[in-house]
Amino acid sequence: MYQYTENDQKIIEERVAQFRGQTSRYLAGELTDEEFLPLRLQNGLYIQRLAPMLRIAVPYGLLNSTRLRKLADIVRTYDKGYCHITTRQNIQLNWPQLEEVPEILAQLAEVQMHAVQTSGNCIRNITSDQFAGVAADEIEDPRPWCEILRQWSTFHPEFAFLPRKFKIAVSGTEGDRAAILVHDIGLQIVRNAAGEIGFQVLVGGGLGRTPVIGSVIREFLPWQHLLTYLEAIVRVYNRYGNRANKYKARIKILVRAWTPEVFAEKVEAEWAHIKDSPETLTEEEVKRVKAYFTEPAYESLDDATAEASLSNQAQEHKAFSRWLERNTHPHRIPGYQIVTLSLKPTGVAPGDVTDSQLEAIADLADQYSFSEIRATHNQNLVLADVKKSDLFALWQKAKVAGFATPNIGTLTDLICCPGGDFCSLANAKSIPVAEAIQRRFDDLDYLYDLGDLTLNISGCMNACGHHHVGNIGVLGVDKKGEEFYQIQLGGRAGTDAELANVLGPSFGREEMPDVIEKILNVYLQNRRGDELFIDTCRRIGLDPFKESVYAKNHH
Amino acid sequence: MPKIIIKDKIVDDKWEVLPKVFLGEPPVNKLLLLPMKYWLEHSETLRLPVLGIWIDSDEEVEDIGEKANMFPVIAINFPSFTDGRGFTAGRLLRERYGYNGQLRAIGHVIRDQLFYLKRCGFDAFQLREGTDLEEALKSLNDFSVTYQGDADDPNPLFRRDQ
Numbered sequence: 001m002y003q004y005t006e007n008d009q010k011i012i013e014e015r016v017a018q019f020r021g022q023t024s025r026y027l028a029g030e031l032t033d034e035e036f037l038p039l040r041l042q043n044g045l046y047i048q049r050l051a052p053m054l055r056i057a058v059p060y061g062l063l064n065s066t067r068l069r070k071l072a073d074i075v076r077t078y079d080k081g082y083c084h085i086t087t088r089q090n091i092q093l094n095w096p097q098l099e100e101v102p103e104i105l106a107q108l109a110e111v112q113m114h115a116v117q118t119s120g121n122c123i124r125n126i127t128s129d130q131f132a133g134v135a136a137d138e139i140e141d142p143r144p145w146c147e148i149l150r151q152w153s154t155f156h157p158e159f160a161f162l163p164r165k166f167k168i169a170v171s172g173t174e175g176d177r178a179a180i181l182v183h184d185i186g187l188q189i190v191r192n193a194a195g196e197i198g199f200q201v202l203v204g205g206g207l208g209r210t211p212v213i214g215s216v217i218r219e220f221l222p223w224q225h226l227l228t229y230l231e232a233i234v235r236v237y238n239r240y241g242n243r244a245n246k247y248k249a250r251i252k253i254l255v256r257a258w259t260p261e262v263f264a265e266k267v268e269a270e271w272a273h274i275k276d277s278p279e280t281l282t283e284e285e286v287k288r289v290k291a292y293f294t295e296p297a298y299e300s301l302d303d304a305t306a307e308a309s310l311s312n313q314a315q316e317h318k319a320f321s322r323w324l325e326r327n328t329h330p331h332r333i334p335g336y337q338i339v340t341l342s343l344k345p346t347g348v349a350p351g352d353v354t355d356s357q358l359e360a361i362a363d364l365a366d367q368y369s370f371s372e373i374r375a376t377h378n379q380n381l382v383l384a385d386v387k388k389s390d391l392f393a394l395w396q397k398a399k400v401a402g403f404a405t406p407n408i409g410t411l412t413d414l415i416c417c418p419g420g421d422f423c424s425l426a427n428a429k430s431i432p433v434a435e436a437i438q439r440r441f442d443d444l445d446y447l448y449d450l451g452d453l454t455l456n457i458s459g460c461m462n463a464c465g466h467h468h469v470g471n472i473g474v475l476g477v478d479k480k481g482e483e484f485y486q487i488q489l490g491g492r493a494g495t496d497a498e499l500a501n502v503l504g505p506s507f508g509r510e511e512m513p514d515v516i517e518k519i520l521n522v523y524l525q526n527r528r529g530d531e532l533f534i535d536t537c538r539r540i541g542l543d544p545f546k547e548s549v550y551a552k553n554h555h
Numbered sequence: 556m557p558k559i560i561i562k563d564k565i566v567d568d569k570w571e572v573l574p575k576v577f578l579g580e581p582p583v584n585k586l587l588l589l590p591m592k593y594w595l596e597h598s599e600t601l602r603l604p605v606l607g608i609w610i611d612s613d614e615e616v617e618d619i620g621e622k623a624n625m626f627p628v629i630a631i632n633f634p635s636f637t638d639g640r641g642f643t644a645g646r647l648l649r650e651r652y653g654y655n656g657q658l659r660a661i662g663h664v665i666r667d668q669l670f671y672l673k674r675c676g677f678d679a680f681q682l683r684e685g686t687d688l689e690e691a692l693k694s695l696n697d698f699s700v701t702y703q704g705d706a707d708d709p710n711p712l713f714r715r716d717q
Contacts, residue, residue: 007700007712014698022667030687035665038637121637151702151712157674158646161639227711238643273651278710279703285713 020102044115055118060146061089065362072358123153130376142172163241164249204255207463215260232271301335306388346438351379419459426459428476428483440513633662649676666691676706
């Protein structure tokens with residue numbers, strides 16, 4: 001995991017001092033609301049419905065036990081004892097006091113954390129695959145590249161006041177877990193025929209009000225040119241992105257207006273000026289950063305023995321076998337497994353985690369996974385390097401602490417934004433809908449029979465809950481002051497990302513579990529063999545679902 | 556006379572910005588910043604001696620390009636402090652066209668942008684009315700380390716002597 005140099009630490013500490021000054025000038029009336037707004041946003045601070053919300057950066061989702069314990073301490077001292085994992089791998093505090101935020105930032109800086117550029121019209125936290133470095137199908141570990149991009153984008157002097165927010169994601173595997181098709185810039189690590197590393201560059205993807213799948217503007221960018229090429233893209237966007245209408249200000253609108261081909265030409269023309277400038281990456285720098293992401297001290301283990309004893313344990317304990325099946329993933333090293341800790345038990349807002357749970361997870365990470373933890377865009381936490389022989393013991397402890405719900409990848413592992421309970425942008429609440437669905441479908445055999453299925457809920461069209469790329473997407477809408485929910489079907493994330501289609505008129509909150517059940521029944525009646533929900537849905541189209549869901553209207 | 560920060564000093568601002576729309580001829584015997592477009596259209600016939608221009612955020616610095624060094628002062632207008640196009644304009648004038656005169660930020664510019672502006676090549680800053688300029692000077696040095704190359708030093712941190 002990356003460790004700050006003296007320079008990195010100095011930059012973060014100077015930022016704390018700068019924000020302390022800005023906050024006190026604001027409180028003294030020297031900075032107007034309008035002027036403080038972008039300054040505080042660029043430090044992750046929103047003024048929300050009930051209290052300020054502070055979004056803490058978790059660069060590419062990577063945490064360690066020291067950081068989790070510090071976070072536990074902070075949420076206990078400055079908040080109400082819990083925090084929230086976001087769909088961009090960050091962490092949010094819901095109840096900090098404005099006056100105390102500089103102190104929170106100072107505490108975070110002690111463990112090399114910050115809230116830099118977690119909001120505002122600037123380059124945001126760089127996100128990546130939660131299985132980076134341990135996935136079996138990896139071309140190259142994306143984390144060093146994410147760190148290089150983090151440094152390049154941190155306080156970039158030219159790009160602090162872009163037309164709109166700007167999100168970059170990097171994937172190092174063929175199967176995409178970083179959602180690179182729906183980011184302002186998506187980077188896919190590729191190897192050319194000569195075996196050299198480079199990036200396929202996509203631009204103009206995004207969710208929000210106008211969901212768009214990104215377009216490839218360069219098939220192979222040699223790694224040396226990563227920073228200059230991205231500088232060219234963001235420069236073109238900074239100059240020509242729409243600044244008059246914030247709903248048309250994202251890069252996707254510019255790319256669509258110009259066409260990806262013309263946009264690519266503009267970028268190449270700009271790049272021609274700055275290609276090979278000193279911002280060109282050096283072998284030495286890449287080596288320096290990569291050195292922080294070397295393999296942990298894996299033991300040489302006999303996989304067959306470990307598997308045999310796992311299968312015995314699984315036979316004896318059905319609950320363990322369920323957890324093993326849903327909440328663990330293959331690791332590229334024999335004898336190891338990846339574990340996902342579910343933050344989606346019924347009755348808890350999806351992605352919420354308490355101070356004592358953070359500490360319990362830190363303990364588990366210390367004991368079983370080289371002290372590292374990853375946050376996922378599905379709002380769970382991952383222990384990436386667990387010995388198979390430790391899985392049973394880990395499961396028992398995770399169960400006691402409340403994050404062993406064996407539902408990863410199922411309907412109840414739903415993605416859900418904080419919604420109208422917290423967020424001032426929301427049109428409708430999303431947490432109660434999530435909870436009602438989790439309560440209705442709490443039968444594990446039923447869930448497993450449904451198989452892999454994503455259900456994503458957003459409380460407004462800003463789409464923090466990624467509803468456009470859920471197999472089932474739920475969007476909160478406001479109709480004359482009342483909350484309704486629109487359903488979309490057939491979306492998916494990943495390599496073959498597709499946008500969902502709207503089913504029809506929206507529903508009241510209390511109708512939602514019934515509606516979801518009808519949709520699931522249509523799937524169960526129509527699926528062929530072990531066909532997944534998304535495949536049945538794509539094959540039969542929306543009509544059978546419409547007929548079932550809206551049938552009562554014809555009585 | 557209004558005050559302006561030039562480099563790291565507070566001084567009298569002797570230059571006057573001529574709006575895009577004005578009556579008659581530009582006044583003589585004044586240090587004037589002419590709208591870029593006006594200068595481009597009238598440069599052949601203008602009889603003013605030393606003058607500067609100002610460029611608005613929706614105009615292209617390429618239009619002045621190589622001719623930039625004819626002017627002792629070029630100002631970039633920020634219609635709103637959240638309009639970040641001027642940052643790119645500054646870098647292009649300095650880094651692409653080698654402009655070495657005074658580059659000033661005008662319009663709605665706030666103290667908290669000084670450090671970024673300086674790194675994008677600006678060396679004169681007309682801060683919004685009501686700013687405590689003495690205090691604002693501190694923000695020119697908000698950070699002592701930076702990651703990227705910029706108008707001052709094209710080398711990013713990883714190429715600098717550390």
